[in-house]
Amino acid sequence: MNLTTDLETILTASVPLTVPLLFAGLGEYVAQRAGTFNLSVEGMMLGSAFAAAYGATESGSPIVGLLCGIGAALLIAFVHGNLSHRLQLNTYVVGLSLNVLVLGVTNYLLSTTALDIPGGSAWRIPLLSDLPIVGKAFFVQPWVVYLLVPLLLLIWWVRRRRMGLELRAAGDDPVAGDLTGIDVNARRRQALLFCGFCAGIGGAYLSVFQAGSFTSGMTAGRGYIVIAAVIFGGWMLRGVIGACFVFGVAQGLQLALPAIGYTASPQLLAATPYLLALASLAVLGARSKRPLALGQPFAPVR
Amino acid sequence: MVPALRMAGITKHFNGVPACLDVDLEVAPGEIHGLLGQNGAGKSTLMNILLGLVRPDRGEVALAGEPAVIRDPNAARALGVRMVHQHYSLIPTLSVWENVVLSSEGRVDRDRTIGQIEEVSERFGLEVSPRAMVGDLSVGEQQRVELVTCLIDRPRLLVLDEPTAVLTRQESRSLFTMLRGLVEQEDCSVILISHNLAEITAVSNRATVMRGGRVVSRVSPKETPVAELARHMIGRDLPGPAQADVAAAIGAGTAAEGEGSRQARPAAADEAPVLSIVGATATSDGTRALDSLDLEIRAGEIVGVAGVEGNGQQWLSALLAGSLSLQEGEVRVHGKRVAVGRPGSTRKAGVGVVPEDRKTSGCILDMSVADNLALAGLKSLSRAGVVSRRKLHSLAERLVDDFDIAVASVDQPMRSLSGGNQQKVVLAREMSAQPAVLVLAQPTRGLDVGAVADLHERMRQAAASGVAVLLISSDLNEIMQLSDRIAVIYRGRIQGELARAEADPERLGLLMGGVSA
């Protein structure tokens, strides 16, 4: 088989698997830059996936579903934010238990509700979608996918605004930040909410726009892959985006390779994200751009 | 006329412990107002309240006659009140200009900000590089950045909290000239916090002295004799022998020939050194930490290491604490080679270290005083791998008495002790191990005069009892006060050594500046 079609096959398989990682990844990047090692991103995605599926079923409209999903994720983010950046509870404990909680709640509700999600159709961007190789992969997608563009612009814009600097300050040196009059915990909570917003879209995409159904624990560890992506991306925006693609392709290959006529160890492919993240850490060691106060609580004296 | 700042009846408690009680403070327009007081007097707290960083329990603040409610630094900034903090408030991972942006109003505009920075820095002769990453700057540079940050939006009131603690004399001098210029041209008032009476006397028009959270006196330093100021600060007449120490500690007079300072001990050159460091060279993540450094100390001798902050002092003490390994050179104690760089290696060889940052590397804040006193000798306190609580306590009790450490019980957590007493605990622990060499790094930094006097006395006793004492300090008076020999460290090497007799501030200053004498 010839190369272009092979590449196209790989891309078309990979991009849709990258999308949820990208959405959540952008959120997690912001949350971590602001100093929260946010484990509950998994829970955010799962919660959103269910809420979106439910909303779409009840209303018959994917958009309502999306909104419900975002709402659910925001709620989780809100709880997490207030527990760890108002009450100063251990972020890791809160994150982990929120994941347990969400898994429990979604399974529980799933067993008492019936879901029937309306199908949506893909947008095909004129001209661009006719490009060789990339055209089909990038420009024939459900409309939510294109929310990535404004989201990226937003982040890029915010980074160049005071808000961006304040978020970084909150993540790098909360004490000094506080002295210069930044409300560190507020910034961190806001970053978490933003993470919730993004992860919410990612989760909704999974259930409503990609699968068209919800199954128990359907995020299947994507949240943790996202965390790995932020690490592998060296806590840099471009890095994180790149990492999400790499991991998306790792999953895509699993689907594309047989089609092209190759095989690879499924376990190995599934392990790549974590291996890569570990490798990059091992290589960079302490030299990575990790936010200095990542995961550090901050309680100002007033 | 209307005072630039008027704080009235300010009261603040931390967990029921008073930090400020009914403090009244008045600063006239265009004056440099000194704020004096020993540690824990409440100076920083008072200023933090002014900046809105701490909420007072009670009290009013008025700026230029206008009652002001200041909830956070931004509010303060809006009212033209800025502060250079005791511990700097810069974000290390951001560039200088980004830090400036952070602590000023308006939208982020790199080029405009950089313009402003350059303008201010040349107006006040504070040169800073706007694009540099703050984390890469030296302490002095960082302070300049802080100043620029404050000055950029022409404050009406500028607060400096112990600005000179980390500066060389030269740097301090230029700072003060700059401040004078500021108050004269820019009609801005300055509040200057310091322990150092000499400085206050030199620059400030009026001063307020605090003790135990209260204002004890308002004076005009120029007219008031230093000794009296000191008395206000400490609240008691100074113990006889300590006189000179205190004078030294608070920078009164040139302590070199202050009476009561002990005679130089004739160090017999023939006698073999207890500690000898030969050609010690080490790098720490890329940067040269020590550069073929040579140093020798004999029994009963006090050797002072003078130098500007950040010329390798912390690495020298790290080396002697056994946590820095050498690429070249060696460390010998009693002529025996020590495998430095291995945890505890130097301690085994009989070197005791009172580290610079006692909170972080001297003691364990969340453990009890008893535990902290026992740290070094745990092995001797335990049989068959089990620590005997009884022995541990008796040891602790003994040391607490010997070093009269002020504690309610040896079981109270280290964290709850005052800085001076924490220092005493560390000292007690190190001396209780009967070291051959005792290293003290910046031992009196941030201690009040009473504590300083006591500490100096104990160092002398140690030396008298034949311990070889190495005193690393950036306080020249202290160095000249105590040492038999003074070695000046510069860029990780010993720039030169002076016997106590031939040492005077100017020559030392030259050496510290890298000029060989």
Added chain:
Amino acid sequence: GSNDDEPKQKGFDGPDPFAVARGAAIGEPGTATSPEWAGEGQVPAKQPDQNGDGKVKIGVITSGDTNDGTYYQSTADAVAYAASKHDWEYTVQGLVALTQAVTAAENLCRQRVDLIVIGDAQLAQAVTAAKNPICKDTFFYLQGGYGSPEQDATFTQSYDVGLGYAYVAGVAMGAYMKANDIKKTGFLSGIAAPFNTTIGKVFKEGVKSQVPNADVVETYTGDQLDVGKAVEGFNAQVSQGIGAIYPYFGAPTVAVAKKAKEAGIPVLGSPKSFCDSKDASFIGEVVFAPGYYLAPMLDLYADGKLELGVTRNWRLGVDPVPAVHPCADAGDGKDPMSQAIEQAQADLNAGKIDVFAMAGAS
């Protein structure tokens, strides 16, 4: 979908979803062969109210999600249907952790359940609970399968051989491709482990037996339950130009079928009976979900005729289930697909085809 809105306790209304399983054994034309039972068993006293507490209560445990709309749900539905018919009580526990299997069974015994249905071989060791005194008057039924325990006197199990109908499924697909001149088909499944890959191989052989030069794209998403990956796997196959697909999954099957409908690609449905489903355009169904074996067993149980300690072996082409049916079957069984299927089944039972060799080979 096949999810029902009200909680399971409300019972199961609507037509018998397991009718296909209740037909008599067909076997070789003319001679109806009786069902094959292995092992020595006897009917316990007081069946169905085994524990004699005046009511019949059934408990189901499965390792899967009983709302998956296919494999695991079929067991729950079978019980629900029987319960509503005989008005029994019943409870269903899905997603039972392997670590909890035995405990879960024992707990059901303590809750005075008469019949415990172990919905899948994953939880097989739950039958060890049957030896526990508190379970002495509880009937254990296991949906057997790969790695299920040796038959003993303490439980009864249903058993089938997956490879057989995998081959026939391939044949059916092949026949359809020949009839509609399709060159390429897809086999889509989860974890790339033998319990899927062997099926894939045999299915491929089946297809090739009809269309020797056919191209079968095998894709394994690496996850049994990850619907997202399943759907993308399907898309990947579509981009490879498949003309029909056999999704071999639990939960994801329905999702894939829906997408296939949108893409206008015919689907061979399994494991439950799909022909009358509106979700997608099914060309045929491969029926082997545990519920279809359970339903007739429950009938026996209701009549107090279900022996304890035996294996019921469900044979392709002899028993009504497992079975492969064309959806467009006119009923006369004369369409090419039915004929191919019958032929293949005959060959299998006559031993002309060794599916195990196929699975091992290549």
Added chain:
Amino acid sequence: MSTEVSETPVQEEPTPAPPGGGSRRGPDAAMAGLLASLRGSTRPAIEQVLAFLCFLSLGISVGLLLGWATGHDPGVILGDLFEGSIGDSISIGYLLTAAAPLLLVAVGAVICMRAGQFNIGQEGQVTLGAIGAGFVVFFVDGPGIVVIPLAFLAAAAAGGAWAFLAALLKFGRGVDIVVSSLLLVFLAEQLLTGLISGDGPLHDKGGGTLGAGTASQSPRVPEKAMLPTIDVLGVAVPFAFVLALVAAILVAWFLSSAHAGYRLRILGQNPTVAGTIGISASRLGSLAVAASGAFAGAAGAAILMGQSFQLNPGVASSIGWNGLLIALAARTNAGVSVLLALVFGAMVAGGGLLGGDGIPVDIVNVITAAIVVALLCPPVLLAAVRRRRLRRTVKVA
């Protein structure tokens, strides 16, 4: 120490990187602060005990609320939870069986947390433990008295080694253990799947009644390797629980009074000081991490030989995560961990009866999670209360 201070660990001025030692900031250092804050308030003040109880019930009532909201009788739920956990001797047996591996994991977590090493990868180490035990159980044939101890040793070794990888990265390359151990969890999953499917050595090659053994699972654990139970006043106490309890007691004693335990705590409290008194962070720290991994591994063995009797992809079934949660919610205190492990066990055991009454078992996940979060609140709220009281006293003064 006053909750005020302990609860605000970053009050200390930013600490410079100690010469030689790794950075004191970032996730690991952060956890140091968080744990200090946790430990800050373990002394049994009466108000704390009360708070504990009321928050415990608060956690439970969250679950009941959810049940009630979806049309289940809270009474029944509560009844089942009670019945199934401590209703009778059998229930208690179940409770202890469920609690055993959780306690083992938690005790391990306590060790490394106290040493300031923030290994959160217990889930993966449990998996490795199960694998290690599997190799013994399925390949060594001998009497139980030989196989069972061997299996536990192998499990501990495997789990310890897996955790040690994280330690290596930390002390070799300065990678935060929080991060590396988390990532290792997911590698462990893949490793297990690889070993028990296809031609993996632990894969069940079949020998089932019919058909080829192809499922991704190991053979069943032979009778002789199944963990025994000890009869105590009618309750069948599982061997694993006795083991875990003994471990907990020993560790509690070790940390409080053994010389090595002391050094461990010093390291956890202040690595720099530890260094100057001759404690090698890399050696002792790695040991602590390995130890915690070993305990998690042992838990894996307990699961394989006491609960699942078979390896399958999900064998760890979140016991690693929950054990970790227990240790943290117990504020890294071995004694409290025992208590919490029992509470968690009770939830699992009690959950067993819910299904029988048609109530989805998942509700217990909700409850346990709620309990954990609730348990973390008391010190915080108490601190808040104290502060308010102080304010008031000051005002009147």
